Amino acid sequence: xxxxxxxxxxxxxxxxxxxxxxxxxxxxxxxxxxxxxxxxxxxxxxxxxxxxxxxxxxxxxxxxxxxxxxxxxxxxxxxxxxxxxxxxxxxxxxxxxxxxxxxxxxxxxxxxxxxxxxxxxxxxxxxxxxxxxxxxxxxxxxxxxxxxxxxxxxxxxxxxxxxxxxxxxxxxxxxxxxxxxxxxxxxxxxxxxxxxxxxxxxxxxxxxxxxxxxxxxxxxxxxxxxxxxxxxxxxxxxxxxxxxxxxxxxxxxxxxxxxxxxxxxxxxxxxxxxxxxxxxxxxxxxxxxxxxxxxxxxxxxxxxxxxxxxxxxxxxxxxxxxxxxxxxxxxxxxxxxxxxxxxxxxxxxxxxxxxxxxxxxxxxxxxxxxxxxxxxxxxxxxxxxxxxxxxxxxxxxxxxxxxxxxxxxxxxxxxxxxxxxxxxxxxxxxxxxxxxxxxxxxxxxxxxxxxxxxxxxxxxxxxxxxxxxxxxxxxxxxxxxxxxxxxxxxxxxxxxxxxxxxxxxxxxxxxxxxxxxxxxxxxxxxxxxxxxxxxxxxxxxxxxxxxxxxxxxxxxxxxxxxxxxxxxxxxxxxxxxxxxxxxxxxxxxxxxxxxxxxxxxxxxxxxxxxxxxxxxxxxxxxxxxxxxxxxxxxxxxxxxxxxxxxxxxxxxxxxxxxxxxxxxxxxxxxxxxxxxxxxxxxxxxxxxxxxxxxxxxxxxxx
Numbered sequence: 001x002x003x004x005x006x007x008x009x010x011x012x013x014x015x016x017x018x019x020x021x022x023x024x025x026x027x028x029x030x031x032x033x034x035x036x037x038x039x040x041x042x043x044x045x046x047x048x049x050x051x052x053x054x055x056x057x058x059x060x061x062x063x064x065x066x067x068x069x070x071x072x073x074x075x076x077x078x079x080x081x082x083x084x085x086x087x088x089x090x091x092x093x094x095x096x097x098x099x100x101x102x103x104x105x106x107x108x109x110x111x112x113x114x115x116x117x118x119x120x121x122x123x124x125x126x127x128x129x130x131x132x133x134x135x136x137x138x139x140x141x142x143x144x145x146x147x148x149x150x151x152x153x154x155x156x157x158x159x160x161x162x163x164x165x166x167x168x169x170x171x172x173x174x175x176x177x178x179x180x181x182x183x184x185x186x187x188x189x190x191x192x193x194x195x196x197x198x199x200x201x202x203x204x205x206x207x208x209x210x211x212x213x214x215x216x217x218x219x220x221x222x223x224x225x226x227x228x229x230x231x232x233x234x235x236x237x238x239x240x241x242x243x244x245x246x247x248x249x250x251x252x253x254x255x256x257x258x259x260x261x262x263x264x265x266x267x268x269x270x271x272x273x274x275x276x277x278x279x280x281x282x283x284x285x286x287x288x289x290x291x292x293x294x295x296x297x298x299x300x301x302x303x304x305x306x307x308x309x310x311x312x313x314x315x316x317x318x319x320x321x322x323x324x325x326x327x328x329x330x331x332x333x334x335x336x337x338x339x340x341x342x343x344x345x346x347x348x349x350x351x352x353x354x355x356x357x358x359x360x361x362x363x364x365x366x367x368x369x370x371x372x373x374x375x376x377x378x379x380x381x382x383x384x385x386x387x388x389x390x391x392x393x394x395x396x397x398x399x400x401x402x403x404x405x406x407x408x409x410x411x412x413x414x415x416x417x418x419x420x421x422x423x424x425x426x427x428x429x430x431x432x433x434x435x436x437x438x439x440x441x442x443x444x445x446x447x448x449x450x451x452x453x454x455x456x457x458x459x460x461x462x463x464x465x466x467x468x469x470x471x472x473x474x475x476x477x478x479x480x481x482x483x484x485x486x487x488x489x490x491x492x493x494x495x496x497x498x499x500x501x502x503x504x505x506x507x508x509x510x511x512x513x514x515x516x517x518x519x520x521x522x523x524x525x526x527x528x529x530x531x532x533x534x535x536x537x538x539x540x541x542x543x544x545x546x547x548x549x550x551x552x553x554x555x556x557x558x559x560x561x562x563x564x565x566x567x568x569x570x571x572x573x574x575x576x577x578x579x580x581x582x583x584x585x586x587x588x589x590x591x592x593x594x595x596x597x598x599x600x601x602x603x604x605x606x607x608x609x610x611x612x613x614x615x616x617x618x619x620x621x622x623x624x625x626x627x628x629x630x631x632x633x634x635x636x637x638x639x640x641x642x643x644x645x646x647x648x649x650x651x652x653x654x655x656x657x658x659x660x661x662x663x664x665x666x667x668x669x670x671x672x673x674x675x676x677x678x679x680x681x682x683x684x685x686x687x688x689x690x691x692x693x694x695x696x697x698x699x700x701x702x
Contacts, residue, residue, distance in 0.1 A: 002030075002043075002046055005053060006053045006056055007019060009053060010065070013059050018062045021062060021066070021088075022052075022065050024087075025065075028070065030045045032073045032076075032077040036076065038145070039149055047141060048069045048070070048072060049069065050141045051068040051069075054137040055134065055137050063091050063092050064095070067095030067130065067134050068134050068137060070096045071096055071099045071134055071138060072100075074097060094127070094128060095128060098131035099134050099135050129172075132172070133174075133335070133336055136168065136169050136177050136181075137177075142157065143158075143180075143181060143185065146158070155189055161181050162185040162186070162189070166178055166182045166185060169334075171301050172301060172336075173302050173330060174333060174335065175331060175333075175334065176333070185241070193244065194240060197240050200254055201237075201243065211261065211316070212261060215318060216233050216234075216263065219263065219280060219283065223279060223280075226279050228275065230268050231265060231267045231276075232267075233264070235264075236262040236319075236321065237262075260318075260319055261317070261318045262318075262320075263318065263319070263320050264320075264323070265321070265323075266328050267323075268324060268325060269324060270324060272324075273306055273322045277306050277322055280308070280322075284312050284318060285310065286308055291307065291308045291309075292307040292308075293306055295323075295327070297389050300387055301334060302330055304327040305323040305331065307320070307321055308322075361465050387402060388400050388403070388437055389439050390441050391440070391443070392413070392443070393442060398413070398443075400437065401462040401463050402462070403437075404462045404463060405433060405437060405460055405461060406421065406426065406443055408463040408465075408466045409443045410424075410445045411465050415465075418469055419451075419452060420448060421445045422451045423446040424443060424444065424446060426441050426442070428444075453470045453474065458470055479525065481528070483528060484524075484528070485524075489527050489528070489588075490523075490534050490537060492534070493534040494538045494541065511541055514540075523537070528593075562586075562616050562619060572596050573596060573598075574627075575603050576598035576601035576603070576701075576702060577598075577627055577629045577701060577702065578596055579628050579682060580679065581679030583600075584596050584597065584598060585597055585599050585601075585604055586613065586614035587614070598702060625654070625676065625677065626677070628673075628676050629671065629674075629701040630672045630685075630698055630701070631671055631698075631701060632644070632670045632695060632699075633668075633669050633670075633696045633698075634692075634694045634696055635667060636665065637694045641658075641670075643694070644670070644689065644692065647691070647692060648674060653674050653675055653676055653681065654674070654675045655672060655673070655675075656674065686698055686700075
């Protein structure tokens, strides 16, 4: 009986032989789930049959229907992927495996498990888009039957639906799924608000009937007079969750939103779309700045329509969408339209091409992210529906998330362009890389192959691909710097011991076997991370050189020379502001790197810090600029800040930051953070400052 309704739908578009294969899949699923019940007490088989029925109503192919019937057998029964492959072929087996969760693997917590399952599904979806269509149908039926679940579980599933599955349906252009998933999720999360809005919408629709009918008749009349035939006009209803989102985002009342009347006009050809637009603009005056042409520039989910807003009867706002019948099919079914309809003009092939391009982006994000939580975070960014359309110098259209920057644009073109971008021209004018882009702008990227991504870019990039690419580069850079730092620390420690031997491959391999590491870079990285002490490792290595040296003493202290250009892993403490010429000491902290302090800094006297100390010194020829802090007390006179700035600038130094506090009406205290070369340079600055009559006292924070 459970199969009968499904079978009657399948009879409408499949052959008898194909339906027999699907029935065989049903028999296997029924036998596998024979003793299982749903939370409601119904036999479990009712769920996969309902999922298959949703797909059958969409006219999906036989393999998708079989995949839907079997989608839980790998996860919840003893059947394996190999069993399904033998019975129904590799395609069905891959579909079922792609939808199945990683239920048997241990995870740290629910968030990691959810993220890993989501990553698995998306990667399977890259291979076969039908995986996600089955998963969306599965989620839709679960949301329809959510009422029997405990409140906490219901809210968790609803939140996940609103954050992930509804946006995916929207991104794939599956409008019916998107609307129903959002409304069901909203009803489960906020049942009182949903019920209140639903009643208000029903009342408003009853009150609007006469106005809607009058506008429909007026539009139909002028279009028929202009010989636009075979048209379809309908009033367009916003779904409840979209009304709620608009009320919150724009701080509008319900009446403000429902005062707008919306209509959809469907005509046979693109030419008639544009012609109908002109005719309607003569009937009702258009609202300036509210026209959008999504036919010339389709949305990322392949949606195409003309949008315009008009001043209707008595000044009431009217929103109108115009599209062709083919565009309407894509707008309602998205990627599923490929299976629903035959496409004489290739429009559904274009939908597939756009979807494949998005899936390729997901694949690149996957390659560049370490954890599943980071992956899902970056994918969520790309699922936001708002977008901006910009042009390359050759006139190609690039689709980016709203408020994207030239950095997002560069990574969308190619990862290498993003990694080496240094500036941008927006509409032929130089612009900072952090500039938000607007629709219609032309963007040109200026590259330098010596340039590299900056961690500050993460503060303003908007696309998931840009964010994951930058993080991946910084992670690799940090790892290489850890290896380099660890190597320097180990060689400095070896040099302080009785080491007349080189670190030969034989000795290194012997030592690595004893500590369970695979390679020297792995050893260096563990030292650079602060996980292993360089002197202890050096002593152990020397014992490998010479087994007769059990009580080895240092010839001299192990000292690391600092150049100041090592990279992000060597940082200078902001408590004591060390500069070249100061006696210094290093603190090697796990995963933070080597922090350089002044030797007399109070922080390094902490017993917890002392075990991480590394002896360091400045190299003879240190280049670069280092920050020093001066506290200056002075008389509160007019123009004194200008005198301070001139005295510092005349030495070739820069003021990085300045902060002023009034002690009283007559006196002030000023904190200066200055970029200097070394102690000699700083002393010159101090001498210049002392020549200013208003300056009473200068103290270096040290």
